[in-house]
Amino acid sequence: MQNHSIQVIGLQKSYKQLQVLKGVDFEVEKGSIFALLGSNGAGKTTVVKILTTLLKPDSGTVTVHGFNVVSKPEHVRQVISLTGQFAAVDEILTGRENLIMISKLRHLKNPHQVADELLKRFGLTDAADRRVSTYSGGMRRRLDIALSLVGKPQIIFFDEPTTGLDPESRIEVWKIVKELSDGGTTVFLTTQYLEEAEQLADQIAILHEGRIIANGTLSELKMLFPSPKVEYVEKQPTLEEIFLAIVGKKEDK
Amino acid sequence: MEGTKKHFFNDLSVMLGRSMRHISRSMDTIITVTIMPIGFMLLFVYVLGGAIQTGTDNYVNYLLPGILLIAIASGIAYTALRLFIDVQGGIFERFHTMPISRSTLLWGHVLSSLVSNALSVVIIIIVALIMGFRSPAGILSWLAVTGILALFTLALSWIAIIPGLSAKSVDGAGAFSYPILFLPFISSAFVPTESMPSVVRAFAENQPVTSIVESIRALLSGYSVDNDIWVALAWCVGIVLVAYFFAMRMYKKRV
Numbered sequence: 001m002q003n004h005s006i007q008v009i010g011l012q013k014s015y016k017q018l019q020v021l022k023g024v025d026f027e028v029e030k031g032s033i034f035a036l037l038g039s040n041g042a043g044k045t046t047v048v049k050i051l052t053t054l055l056k057p058d059s060g061t062v063t064v065h066g067f068n069v070v071s072k073p074e075h076v077r078q079v080i081s082l083t084g085q086f087a088a089v090d091e092i093l094t095g096r097e098n099l100i101m102i103s104k105l106r107h108l109k110n111p112h113q114v115a116d117e118l119l120k121r122f123g124l125t126d127a128a129d130r131r132v133s134t135y136s137g138g139m140r141r142r143l144d145i146a147l148s149l150v151g152k153p154q155i156i157f158f159d160e161p162t163t164g165l166d167p168e169s170r171i172e173v174w175k176i177v178k179e180l181s182d183g184g185t186t187v188f189l190t191t192q193y194l195e196e197a198e199q200l201a202d203q204i205a206i207l208h209e210g211r212i213i214a215n216g217t218l219s220e221l222k223m224l225f226p227s228p229k230v231e232y233v234e235k236q237p238t239l240e241e242i243f244l245a246i247v248g249k250k251e252d253k
Numbered sequence: 254m255e256g257t258k259k260h261f262f263n264d265l266s267v268m269l270g271r272s273m274r275h276i277s278r279s280m281d282t283i284i285t286v287t288i289m290p291i292g293f294m295l296l297f298v299y300v301l302g303g304a305i306q307t308g309t310d311n312y313v314n315y316l317l318p319g320i321l322l323i324a325i326a327s328g329i330a331y332t333a334l335r336l337f338i339d340v341q342g343g344i345f346e347r348f349h350t351m352p353i354s355r356s357t358l359l360w361g362h363v364l365s366s367l368v369s370n371a372l373s374v375v376i377i378i379i380v381a382l383i384m385g386f387r388s389p390a391g392i393l394s395w396l397a398v399t400g401i402l403a404l405f406t407l408a409l410s411w412i413a414i415i416p417g418l419s420a421k422s423v424d425g426a427g428a429f430s431y432p433i434l435f436l437p438f439i440s441s442a443f444v445p446t447e448s449m450p451s452v453v454r455a456f457a458e459n460q461p462v463t464s465i466v467e468s469i470r471a472l473l474s475g476y477s478v479d480n481d482i483w484v485a486l487a488w489c490v491g492i493v494l495v496a497y498f499f500a501m502r503m504y505k506k507r508v
């Protein structure tokens with residue numbers, strides 16, 4: 001089988017007249033962490049929805065785990081899971097019931113055991129039998145991520161997994177993402193935080209005005225940045241500076 | 254490749270279990286649904302009943318079928334509302350990224366609608382018994398009544414799926430039930446159609462509620478049912494098929 005978990009070629013998508021994606025290309029290697037970076041409204045969620053079969057592309061070819069998302073959505077759904085931008089949990093059920101429900105829908109043999117393990121792993125054992133509507137934002141996000149891990153999907157999508165979390169919970173999420181990747185799972189995440197991409201990703205792509213304007217490892221991206229001028233103190237550019245430099249250059253044209 | 258078809262019944266039972274938990278945790282909605290029909294029953298029997306000539310000595314008996322239909326018509330507003338909340342929240346999005354047969358998501362709502370409406374119907378029948386409702390109907394007649402009510406609920410539930418999927422607001426999701434609520438009033442549910450002006454009468458005698466009311470009334474009174482029951486069944490089955498077709502088409506277009 002191919003080495004690419006995800007392959008996107010010439011992807012276009014419009015909402016009515018608004019053209020959001022104008023030809024997006026990228027590839028994600030198996031087992032890697034890929035970060036799609038972009039400001040508000042850049043189209044990150046749109047890309048995620050297309051990759052996870054929630055939305056149909058207007059044109060272009062998108063394959064996930066070797067399956068075309070348009071012609072083989074059922075196959076794609078067997079190997080992915082999504083932690084969306086907004087928590088996708090059942091508020092009326094308890095945390096445990098949520099996990100058991102998803103385990104049953106994934107047709108696992110021992111839903112109760114799976115639920116117990118994930119509750120423990122995510123520090124939700126004490127809150128397991130409380131309704132999710134009583135959970136804090138951080139607990140909800142943790143449960144949301146736990147639900148995405150049920151059945152050990154090979155490719156996991158996170159759409160802005162740490163937006164709205166306090167620094168402590170954010171670090172916790174980072175840890176989970178790294179663990180997943182260490183275990184061989186391919187992780188696709190979107191973020192507005194450059195630091196997050198810098199911390200986590202093996203590969204970073206910047207989505208701006210409907211196209212990928214930069215794509216590579218952190219060090220590759222750093223090379224795109226004009227080499228530091230001779231100053232008294234030589235300074236490494238941060239991703240933020242690179243981002244602004246690239247975006248600025250495009251807009252100058 | 255495991256097909257989603259293979260897991261249809263497993264997935265459906267998970268969805269139904271989920272909806273039933275939702276209902277059991279909001280029992281107040283079932284009570285709310287019964288309040289208005291019980292109010293109408295009290296109003297018609299104790300306030301207006303003396304002035305209404307139906308040709309029967311027990312007006313509660315005459316009234317009950319229509320009251321049950323009103324209860325179901327108001328109950329399905331919650332069916333639409335529960336679906337609307339699911340669609341708006343992220344949980345449907347999660348289900349849609351999973352290898353689940355899509356129609357089970359809607360069937361879960363429809364089946365739980367059947368259960369919650371059955372509970373409302375039972376509560377109202379108990380109140381009616383207290384108010385003097387009596388029926389000589391045997392077990393077979395009761396089964397037939399149950400079947401007609403279930404089919405009616407099924408038809409209205411599939412109708413409810415459409416606003417549940419397409420509404421823009423909570424109020425919008427429930428508003429569709431008002432016109433349906435009115436149908437029993439322009440039928441033979443409360444007064445015989447003979448007393449109505451000709452245009453209204455023509456409408457009343459040819460709309461689904463009248464045939465359903467007449468069949469249930471005949472079954473509960475122990476009379477033999479005539480043609481009405483076939484008309485009633487045809488209406489219900491027809492509405493189920495049409496509403497199912499449009500609901501599924503709308504659902505497929507959305508996702």
Ligand SMILES: Nc1ncnc2c1ncn2[C@@H]1O[C@H](COP(=O)(O)OP(=O)(O)OP(=O)(O)O)[C@@H](O)[C@H]1O
Pocket residue numbers: 015018020038039040041042043044045046047085192
């Ligand atoms: N269903 C829709 N109908 C019309 N326009 C939409 C729809 N969904 C998104 N858009 C528009 O498409 C653009 C991209 O949206 P998208 O949600 O993909 O951005 P994003 O990068 O995820 O932004 P954010 O960081 O705010 O989550 C935005 O301008 C948005 O307003």
Ligand SMILES: [Mg+2]
Pocket residue numbers: 044045046085159160
């Ligand atoms: Mg987004």
